Amino acid sequence: MVCEFCEILERKSGKEQILFEDQDVVIAVRDSVLTPGQITVFPKKHVPILETVEDSILKRCAVLVNKVSMAVFESFGSGGTNILVKNGLGAGQIMPHFGIEIIPRQEGDGLELAWDGNPLAEDEQELTLHLLQEAFASLNRPDEVKPEEKKVLKQKKGEDNYLVKSQRRIP
Amino acid sequence: MLEQPKITEEQKKQLEEKLKKMSPEEIAAFQKQQCVFCKIIDGSIPSTKIYEDDRCIVVLDINPSTKGHVLLIPKHHYAIMPQVSDEDLGHLFVVAKKLSQILLKGLKVSGTNIFIANGPAAGQRAQHFLIHIIPRKEGDKLLPVKEKIIDHDMQEKVKLAIERSLNKLLGVKSVTSPKVEVEKKPAVIDADLDVEEIFGSKNKDKFEEQDDELEEDSEDSEEKEGGANLDEIANLFK
Numbered sequence: 001m002v003c004e005f006c007e008i009l010e011r012k013s014g015k016e017q018i019l020f021e022d023q024d025v026v027i028a029v030r031d032s033v034l035t036p037g038q039i040t041v042f043p044k045k046h047v048p049i050l051e052t053v054e055d056s057i058l059k060r061c062a063v064l065v066n067k068v069s070m071a072v073f074e075s076f077g078s079g080g081t082n083i084l085v086k087n088g089l090g091a092g093q094i095m096p097h098f099g100i101e102i103i104p105r106q107e108g109d110g111l112e113l114a115w116d117g118n119p120l121a122e123d124e125q126e127l128t129l130h131l132l133q134e135a136f137a138s139l140n141r142p143d144e145v146k147p148e149e150k151k152v153l154k155q156k157k158g159e160d161n162y163l164v165k166s167q168r169r170i171p
Numbered sequence: 172m173l174e175q176p177k178i179t180e181e182q183k184k185q186l187e188e189k190l191k192k193m194s195p196e197e198i199a200a201f202q203k204q205q206c207v208f209c210k211i212i213d214g215s216i217p218s219t220k221i222y223e224d225d226r227c228i229v230v231l232d233i234n235p236s237t238k239g240h241v242l243l244i245p246k247h248h249y250a251i252m253p254q255v256s257d258e259d260l261g262h263l264f265v266v267a268k269k270l271s272q273i274l275l276k277g278l279k280v281s282g283t284n285i286f287i288a289n290g291p292a293a294g295q296r297a298q299h300f301l302i303h304i305i306p307r308k309e310g311d312k313l314l315p316v317k318e319k320i321i322d323h324d325m326q327e328k329v330k331l332a333i334e335r336s337l338n339k340l341l342g343v344k345s346v347t348s349p350k351v352e353v354e355k356k357p358a359v360i361d362a363d364l365d366v367e368e369i370f371g372s373k374n375k376d377k378f379e380e381q382d383d384e385l386e387e388d389s390e391d392s393e394e395k396e397g398g399a400n401l402d403e404i405a406n407l408f409k
Contacts, residue, residue: 015323015326016330017326017330019330019333019334019337020337020338020341020343027337029326029329029330031320031321031326032318032319032320032321033318033319033321034316034317034318034319036321036325036328036329037329037332037333039329039333050267050268050271050283050285051268051271051272051275053268055265055268058261058264058265058268059261059262059264059265060261061264062257062260062261062263062264063257063260063261064341065260066252066253066255066257066260067337067340067341068333068337069252069253069289070253070336070340071333071336071337071340072333073253074336075332075333075335075336075337076332076333078290078292079290079291079292079293080288080289080290080291080292080293080294080295081252081287081289081290081293082286082287082288082289082293082294083252083285083286083287083289084284084285084286084287084314084316085283085284085285085286086282086284086316087271087282087283087284087285088275088280088281088282088283088307089281089282089309090280090281090282090307090308090309090311091281091282091283091284091305091307091314092282092284092307092314092316093282100285103293105290105292105293105294106292107291107292109292112315113286113288113293113294113314113316114294115236115305115313115314116236117232117234117235117236118234118235118236118237119233119234119235120231120235120238124238125219125231128231128238128239128278129219129221129231131239131277131278132221132231132239132241132273132274132277132278133221134277135273135274135276135277136221136222136269136273139269139272139273139276
Protein backbone atom coordinates (compact mmCIF):
# COMPACT_ATOMS: atom_id res chain seq x y z
CA MET A 1 0.00 0.00 0.00
CA VAL A 2 1.23 3.48 -0.86
CA CYS A 3 1.67 5.70 2.19
CA GLU A 4 0.45 9.25 1.69
CA PHE A 5 2.64 10.53 4.53
CA CYS A 6 5.83 8.92 3.25
CA GLU A 7 5.06 10.28 -0.23
CA ILE A 8 4.73 13.80 1.16
CA LEU A 9 8.10 13.35 2.83
CA GLU A 10 9.70 12.03 -0.37
CA ARG A 11 8.03 14.85 -2.34
CA LYS A 12 6.73 12.37 -4.88
CA SER A 13 3.85 14.51 -6.12
CA GLY A 14 6.28 17.18 -7.33
CA LYS A 15 4.67 19.82 -5.13
CA GLU A 16 5.93 21.02 -1.77
CA GLN A 17 3.44 20.19 0.95
CA ILE A 18 5.86 20.46 3.85
CA LEU A 19 5.79 23.56 6.06
CA PHE A 20 8.52 22.45 8.43
CA GLU A 21 10.65 19.42 9.15
CA ASP A 22 13.30 18.53 11.66
CA GLN A 23 15.21 15.34 12.31
CA ASP A 24 12.15 13.36 13.40
CA VAL A 25 8.93 15.23 12.68
CA VAL A 26 7.15 16.86 9.72
CA ILE A 27 4.46 19.57 9.52
CA ALA A 28 2.55 19.43 6.25
CA VAL A 29 -0.63 20.38 4.37
CA ARG A 30 -2.37 17.24 3.10
CA ASP A 31 -4.57 16.84 0.02
CA SER A 32 -7.44 15.40 1.95
CA VAL A 33 -8.82 17.42 4.86
CA LEU A 34 -11.94 18.08 6.90
CA THR A 35 -11.69 21.81 6.28
CA PRO A 36 -9.20 24.06 4.47
CA GLY A 37 -6.46 25.21 6.81
CA GLN A 38 -6.10 21.80 8.40
CA ILE A 39 -2.46 20.92 9.14
CA THR A 40 -0.92 17.54 9.92
CA VAL A 41 2.01 16.76 12.21
CA PHE A 42 3.58 13.34 11.75
CA PRO A 43 6.80 11.45 12.55
CA LYS A 44 9.18 10.88 9.64
CA LYS A 45 9.58 7.25 10.55
CA HIS A 46 6.79 5.10 9.11
CA VAL A 47 5.08 3.98 12.32
CA PRO A 48 1.51 2.74 11.87
CA ILE A 49 -0.21 3.59 15.17
CA LEU A 50 0.20 5.69 18.31
CA GLU A 51 1.33 2.69 20.34
CA THR A 52 4.38 2.26 18.11
CA VAL A 53 5.59 5.87 18.28
CA GLU A 54 8.66 6.40 20.47
CA ASP A 55 8.02 8.59 23.51
CA SER A 56 10.66 11.16 22.59
CA ILE A 57 9.20 11.58 19.09
CA LEU A 58 5.65 11.71 20.44
CA LYS A 59 6.66 14.49 22.82
CA ARG A 60 8.20 16.46 19.95
CA CYS A 61 4.98 15.97 17.94
CA ALA A 62 2.92 17.28 20.87
CA VAL A 63 5.00 20.44 21.19
CA LEU A 64 4.80 21.09 17.44
CA VAL A 65 1.03 20.49 17.45
CA ASN A 66 0.67 23.25 20.03
CA LYS A 67 2.77 25.64 17.92
CA VAL A 68 0.74 24.86 14.81
CA SER A 69 -2.46 25.41 16.75
CA MET A 70 -1.21 28.84 17.88
CA ALA A 71 -0.21 29.70 14.32
CA VAL A 72 -3.69 28.66 13.14
CA PHE A 73 -5.27 31.08 15.63
CA GLU A 74 -3.00 33.89 14.48
CA SER A 75 -3.08 33.28 10.75
CA PHE A 76 -6.66 32.27 10.06
CA GLY A 77 -8.43 34.17 12.85
CA SER A 78 -9.89 30.89 14.03
CA GLY A 79 -12.10 30.76 17.09
CA GLY A 80 -10.70 27.41 18.11
CA THR A 81 -8.84 24.31 17.04
CA ASN A 82 -9.53 20.62 17.32
CA ILE A 83 -6.64 18.21 17.70
CA LEU A 84 -7.49 14.76 16.42
CA VAL A 85 -5.71 11.44 16.25
CA LYS A 86 -7.43 8.64 14.39
CA ASN A 87 -5.76 5.60 15.79
CA GLY A 88 -6.70 2.25 14.30
CA LEU A 89 -9.25 1.18 11.71
CA GLY A 90 -12.15 1.46 14.14
CA ALA A 91 -11.27 5.11 14.68
CA GLY A 92 -11.33 5.94 10.97
CA GLN A 93 -7.58 5.76 10.34
CA ILE A 94 -6.93 5.28 6.63
CA MET A 95 -3.15 5.64 6.24
CA PRO A 96 -1.02 3.23 8.25
CA HIS A 97 1.21 6.10 9.36
CA PHE A 98 0.60 7.86 12.67
CA GLY A 99 -0.31 11.54 12.42
CA ILE A 100 -1.97 14.32 14.42
CA GLU A 101 -4.45 16.67 12.72
CA ILE A 102 -4.90 20.32 13.69
CA ILE A 103 -8.33 21.46 12.52
CA PRO A 104 -9.22 25.19 12.49
CA ARG A 105 -12.69 25.92 13.87
CA GLN A 106 -15.21 28.77 13.66
CA GLU A 107 -18.57 29.14 15.39
CA GLY A 108 -21.19 27.60 13.11
CA ASP A 109 -18.72 26.10 10.63
CA GLY A 110 -20.86 22.98 10.33
CA LEU A 111 -18.13 20.54 11.35
CA GLU A 112 -19.70 17.95 13.61
CA LEU A 113 -16.82 17.14 15.87
CA ALA A 114 -18.92 16.50 18.94
CA TRP A 115 -20.98 13.74 20.46
CA ASP A 116 -24.07 13.19 22.57
CA GLY A 117 -23.11 12.05 26.03
CA ASN A 118 -24.73 8.96 27.51
CA PRO A 119 -24.11 8.54 31.24
CA LEU A 120 -23.34 4.94 32.12
CA ALA A 121 -25.42 2.95 34.59
CA GLU A 122 -23.67 2.68 37.93
CA ASP A 123 -22.78 -1.02 37.62
CA GLU A 124 -21.50 -0.53 34.09
CA GLN A 125 -19.33 2.35 35.25
CA GLU A 126 -17.93 0.19 38.07
CA LEU A 127 -17.15 -2.57 35.61
CA THR A 128 -15.45 -0.24 33.11
CA LEU A 129 -13.41 1.32 35.89
CA HIS A 130 -12.31 -2.08 37.11
CA LEU A 131 -11.43 -3.28 33.59
CA LEU A 132 -9.30 -0.23 32.87
CA GLN A 133 -7.58 -0.18 36.26
CA GLU A 134 -6.73 -3.83 35.76
CA ALA A 135 -5.44 -3.22 32.23
CA PHE A 136 -3.29 -0.38 33.52
CA ALA A 137 -1.89 -2.53 36.30
CA SER A 138 -1.04 -5.39 33.92
CA LEU A 139 0.71 -2.98 31.55
CA ASN A 140 2.97 -1.77 34.34
CA ARG A 141 3.71 -5.19 35.81
CA PRO A 142 7.47 -5.56 35.37
CA ASP A 143 7.55 -9.39 34.97
CA GLU A 144 5.55 -9.13 31.76
CA VAL A 145 8.11 -6.88 30.10
CA LYS A 146 11.30 -8.53 31.24
CA PRO A 147 11.78 -11.43 28.77
CA GLU A 148 11.80 -9.17 25.72
CA GLU A 149 14.13 -6.65 27.29
CA LYS A 150 16.60 -9.39 28.12
CA LYS A 151 16.61 -10.62 24.54
CA VAL A 152 17.35 -7.16 23.20
CA LEU A 153 20.15 -6.73 25.68
CA LYS A 154 21.74 -10.04 24.69
CA GLN A 155 21.58 -9.19 21.00
CA LYS A 156 23.22 -5.86 21.61
CA LYS A 157 25.97 -7.50 23.59
CA GLY A 158 26.59 -9.94 20.73
CA GLU A 159 26.77 -7.11 18.22
CA ASP A 160 29.26 -5.26 20.33
CA ASN A 161 31.42 -8.32 20.64
CA TYR A 162 31.32 -8.86 16.92
CA LEU A 163 32.28 -5.27 16.24
CA VAL A 164 35.05 -5.37 18.80
CA LYS A 165 36.34 -8.62 17.30
CA SER A 166 36.31 -7.30 13.75
CA GLN A 167 38.14 -4.19 14.92
CA ARG A 168 40.80 -6.28 16.49
CA ARG A 169 41.32 -8.13 13.26
CA ILE A 170 42.27 -4.94 11.49
CA PRO A 171 46.03 -4.62 11.67
CA MET B 172 -19.01 16.89 30.46
CA LEU B 173 -19.77 18.61 33.70
CA GLU B 174 -22.19 21.49 33.47
CA GLN B 175 -21.65 24.89 34.95
CA PRO B 176 -24.19 26.05 37.53
CA LYS B 177 -26.59 28.55 35.96
CA ILE B 178 -26.43 32.17 37.08
CA THR B 179 -28.81 35.09 36.57
CA GLU B 180 -28.08 38.09 34.35
CA GLU B 181 -27.59 40.30 37.41
CA GLN B 182 -25.10 37.92 38.97
CA LYS B 183 -23.31 37.76 35.66
CA LYS B 184 -22.98 41.55 35.55
CA GLN B 185 -21.68 41.68 39.09
CA LEU B 186 -19.17 38.99 38.26
CA GLU B 187 -17.99 40.83 35.18
CA GLU B 188 -17.49 44.02 37.21
CA LYS B 189 -15.55 42.09 39.80
CA LEU B 190 -13.36 40.46 37.17
CA LYS B 191 -12.51 43.81 35.60
CA LYS B 192 -10.95 44.99 38.85
CA MET B 193 -8.82 41.88 39.28
CA SER B 194 -5.16 41.47 38.39
CA PRO B 195 -4.25 38.62 36.01
CA GLU B 196 -2.92 36.63 38.98
CA GLU B 197 -6.16 37.13 40.88
CA ILE B 198 -8.15 36.08 37.84
CA ALA B 199 -6.09 32.91 37.50
CA ALA B 200 -6.62 32.10 41.17
CA PHE B 201 -10.35 32.84 40.83
CA GLN B 202 -10.66 30.59 37.78
CA LYS B 203 -8.88 27.80 39.57
CA GLN B 204 -11.11 28.18 42.59
CA GLN B 205 -14.20 27.91 40.37
CA CYS B 206 -12.91 24.98 38.34
CA VAL B 207 -14.68 21.67 38.69
CA PHE B 208 -11.66 19.77 37.36
CA CYS B 209 -9.32 21.33 39.91
CA LYS B 210 -11.75 20.09 42.54
CA ILE B 211 -11.64 16.61 41.02
CA ILE B 212 -7.84 16.77 41.14
CA ASP B 213 -7.67 17.86 44.78
CA GLY B 214 -10.26 15.23 45.67
CA SER B 215 -12.99 17.56 46.93
CA ILE B 216 -15.26 16.21 44.17
CA PRO B 217 -15.28 12.39 43.98
CA SER B 218 -14.38 10.84 40.63
CA THR B 219 -13.70 7.48 39.05
CA LYS B 220 -9.93 7.68 38.87
CA ILE B 221 -8.00 5.24 36.69
CA TYR B 222 -4.53 6.68 36.89
CA GLU B 223 -2.62 9.45 38.59
CA ASP B 224 0.96 10.74 38.57
CA ASP B 225 2.57 14.01 39.60
CA ARG B 226 1.50 15.84 36.44
CA CYS B 227 -1.93 14.46 35.52
CA ILE B 228 -4.92 12.32 36.41
CA VAL B 229 -7.19 10.12 34.28
CA VAL B 230 -10.89 9.70 35.08
CA LEU B 231 -13.93 8.22 33.36
CA ASP B 232 -15.99 10.92 31.64
CA ILE B 233 -19.26 11.15 33.60
CA ASN B 234 -21.14 11.89 30.38
CA PRO B 235 -19.23 9.70 27.91
CA SER B 236 -19.71 9.31 24.18
CA THR B 237 -19.29 5.57 24.77
CA LYS B 238 -18.23 3.10 27.44
CA GLY B 239 -14.57 3.69 28.33
CA HIS B 240 -14.39 7.33 27.21
CA VAL B 241 -11.75 8.78 29.53
CA LEU B 242 -10.47 12.26 30.32
CA LEU B 243 -6.78 12.96 30.69
CA ILE B 244 -6.41 16.07 32.85
CA PRO B 245 -3.23 18.01 33.68
CA LYS B 246 -3.01 18.88 37.38
CA HIS B 247 -1.96 22.42 36.62
CA HIS B 248 -4.93 24.65 35.78
CA TYR B 249 -4.62 25.60 32.09
CA ALA B 250 -7.72 27.10 30.47
CA ILE B 251 -6.63 26.42 26.88
CA MET B 252 -3.91 24.52 25.07
CA PRO B 253 -1.55 27.42 24.19
CA GLN B 254 -0.98 27.92 27.92
CA VAL B 255 0.14 24.33 28.47
CA SER B 256 3.90 23.94 29.03
CA ASP B 257 5.87 21.79 26.58
CA GLU B 258 6.82 19.41 29.40
CA ASP B 259 3.21 18.90 30.47
CA LEU B 260 1.91 18.50 26.92
CA GLY B 261 4.62 15.99 26.03
CA HIS B 262 3.91 14.01 29.17
CA LEU B 263 0.15 14.07 28.49
CA PHE B 264 0.66 12.60 25.01
CA VAL B 265 2.85 9.83 26.40
CA VAL B 266 0.15 9.01 28.96
CA ALA B 267 -2.45 9.19 26.15
CA LYS B 268 -0.45 6.57 24.28
CA LYS B 269 -0.54 4.28 27.33
CA LEU B 270 -4.25 4.89 27.79
CA SER B 271 -4.97 4.14 24.16
CA GLN B 272 -3.15 0.84 24.57
CA ILE B 273 -5.21 0.08 27.68
CA LEU B 274 -8.50 0.84 25.96
CA LEU B 275 -7.54 -1.34 22.99
CA LYS B 276 -6.62 -4.24 25.29
CA GLY B 277 -9.06 -3.82 28.15
CA LEU B 278 -12.17 -3.10 26.09
CA LYS B 279 -11.21 -5.07 22.96
CA VAL B 280 -11.97 -2.15 20.64
CA SER B 281 -10.44 -1.64 17.19
CA GLY B 282 -9.35 1.95 17.55
CA THR B 283 -9.08 5.06 19.70
CA ASN B 284 -9.48 8.75 19.07
CA ILE B 285 -7.33 11.26 20.87
CA PHE B 286 -9.37 14.44 20.79
CA ILE B 287 -8.81 17.97 22.04
CA ALA B 288 -11.34 20.78 21.85
CA ASN B 289 -9.40 24.01 22.13
CA GLY B 290 -11.60 27.10 22.54
CA PRO B 291 -15.43 27.32 22.67
CA ALA B 292 -15.73 27.39 18.86
CA ALA B 293 -14.07 23.97 18.84
CA GLY B 294 -16.58 22.60 21.33
CA GLN B 295 -14.58 23.10 24.51
CA ARG B 296 -17.02 23.16 27.40
CA ALA B 297 -14.75 22.69 30.40
CA GLN B 298 -12.71 25.65 31.63
CA HIS B 299 -9.77 23.33 32.25
CA PHE B 300 -7.69 22.03 29.34
CA LEU B 301 -8.10 18.27 28.94
CA ILE B 302 -7.67 15.45 26.44
CA HIS B 303 -10.40 12.99 25.49
CA ILE B 304 -9.50 9.42 24.70
CA ILE B 305 -12.40 7.64 23.06
CA PRO B 306 -12.57 3.90 22.35
CA ARG B 307 -13.83 3.20 18.82
CA LYS B 308 -15.35 0.32 16.92
CA GLU B 309 -16.03 0.21 13.21
CA GLY B 310 -19.52 1.50 12.43
CA ASP B 311 -20.09 3.17 15.82
CA LYS B 312 -20.54 6.58 14.11
CA LEU B 313 -19.09 8.42 17.11
CA LEU B 314 -16.96 11.03 15.36
CA PRO B 315 -18.03 10.99 11.73
CA VAL B 316 -15.16 12.72 9.96
CA LYS B 317 -15.53 13.14 6.23
CA GLU B 318 -12.45 14.38 4.45
CA LYS B 319 -12.53 16.16 1.13
CA ILE B 320 -9.81 16.81 -1.41
CA ILE B 321 -8.43 20.34 -1.65
CA ASP B 322 -6.59 21.40 -4.80
CA HIS B 323 -3.02 22.57 -5.13
CA ASP B 324 -3.95 26.28 -5.18
CA MET B 325 -5.78 26.00 -1.90
CA GLN B 326 -2.87 24.16 -0.34
CA GLU B 327 -0.50 26.91 -1.45
CA LYS B 328 -2.80 29.57 0.02
CA VAL B 329 -2.96 27.76 3.33
CA LYS B 330 0.82 27.40 3.36
CA LEU B 331 1.38 31.09 2.61
CA ALA B 332 -1.17 32.19 5.19
CA ILE B 333 0.33 30.23 8.05
CA GLU B 334 4.02 30.17 7.14
CA ARG B 335 5.02 33.45 8.74
CA SER B 336 3.50 32.98 12.16
CA LEU B 337 4.46 29.30 12.26
CA ASN B 338 8.07 30.10 11.43
CA LYS B 339 8.10 32.77 14.11
CA LEU B 340 6.71 30.38 16.71
CA LEU B 341 9.21 27.72 15.72
CA GLY B 342 12.07 30.18 15.63
CA VAL B 343 12.74 29.49 11.96
CA LYS B 344 13.75 32.22 9.55
CA SER B 345 11.25 32.46 6.73
CA VAL B 346 12.26 30.32 3.79
CA THR B 347 10.51 32.54 1.29
CA SER B 348 12.32 35.72 2.30
CA PRO B 349 15.76 36.04 0.70
CA LYS B 350 17.03 38.64 3.20
CA VAL B 351 16.69 38.78 6.95
CA GLU B 352 15.52 42.39 6.60
CA VAL B 353 12.27 41.31 5.04
CA GLU B 354 11.16 39.74 8.28
CA LYS B 355 11.04 43.06 10.08
CA LYS B 356 8.81 44.65 7.47
CA PRO B 357 5.16 43.70 7.21
CA ALA B 358 4.97 40.65 5.00
CA VAL B 359 3.71 41.50 1.54
CA ILE B 360 2.61 37.96 0.86
CA ASP B 361 -0.20 38.06 3.40
CA ALA B 362 -1.75 41.19 1.96
CA ASP B 363 -2.12 39.50 -1.42
CA LEU B 364 -3.93 36.56 0.02
CA ASP B 365 -7.63 36.30 -0.53
CA VAL B 366 -8.61 35.40 2.99
CA GLU B 367 -12.26 35.65 2.11
CA GLU B 368 -11.93 32.84 -0.32
CA ILE B 369 -10.20 30.54 2.08
CA PHE B 370 -11.99 31.11 5.32
CA GLY B 371 -15.21 32.92 4.49
CA SER B 372 -15.95 36.64 4.62
CA LYS B 373 -16.73 36.53 8.33
CA ASN B 374 -13.10 36.25 9.27
CA LYS B 375 -11.60 38.75 6.93
CA ASP B 376 -11.70 41.64 9.39
CA LYS B 377 -10.31 39.50 12.14
CA PHE B 378 -7.50 38.42 9.91
CA GLU B 379 -6.54 41.94 9.01
CA GLU B 380 -6.78 43.17 12.58
CA GLN B 381 -4.49 40.44 13.72
CA ASP B 382 -2.09 41.16 10.98
CA ASP B 383 -1.82 44.76 12.16
CA GLU B 384 -1.25 43.65 15.70
CA LEU B 385 1.48 41.35 14.59
CA GLU B 386 3.21 44.06 12.66
CA GLU B 387 3.18 46.37 15.67
CA ASP B 388 4.49 43.63 17.89
CA SER B 389 7.13 42.45 15.51
CA GLU B 390 9.88 44.43 17.18
CA ASP B 391 8.93 43.30 20.67
CA SER B 392 10.21 40.26 22.43
CA GLU B 393 9.16 36.93 20.93
CA GLU B 394 7.26 35.84 24.01
CA LYS B 395 4.48 38.31 23.44
CA GLU B 396 3.39 37.01 20.06
CA GLY B 397 -0.32 36.63 19.63
CA GLY B 398 -0.76 36.88 23.36
CA ALA B 399 -3.73 39.20 23.29
CA ASN B 400 -5.64 36.98 20.94
CA LEU B 401 -5.14 33.83 22.98
CA ASP B 402 -5.88 35.56 26.27
CA GLU B 403 -9.17 36.69 24.83
CA ILE B 404 -10.09 33.12 24.08
CA ALA B 405 -8.90 31.89 27.46
CA ASN B 406 -10.93 34.57 29.18
CA LEU B 407 -14.15 33.37 27.60
CA PHE B 408 -14.12 30.77 30.36
CA LYS B 409 -14.24 33.29 33.19
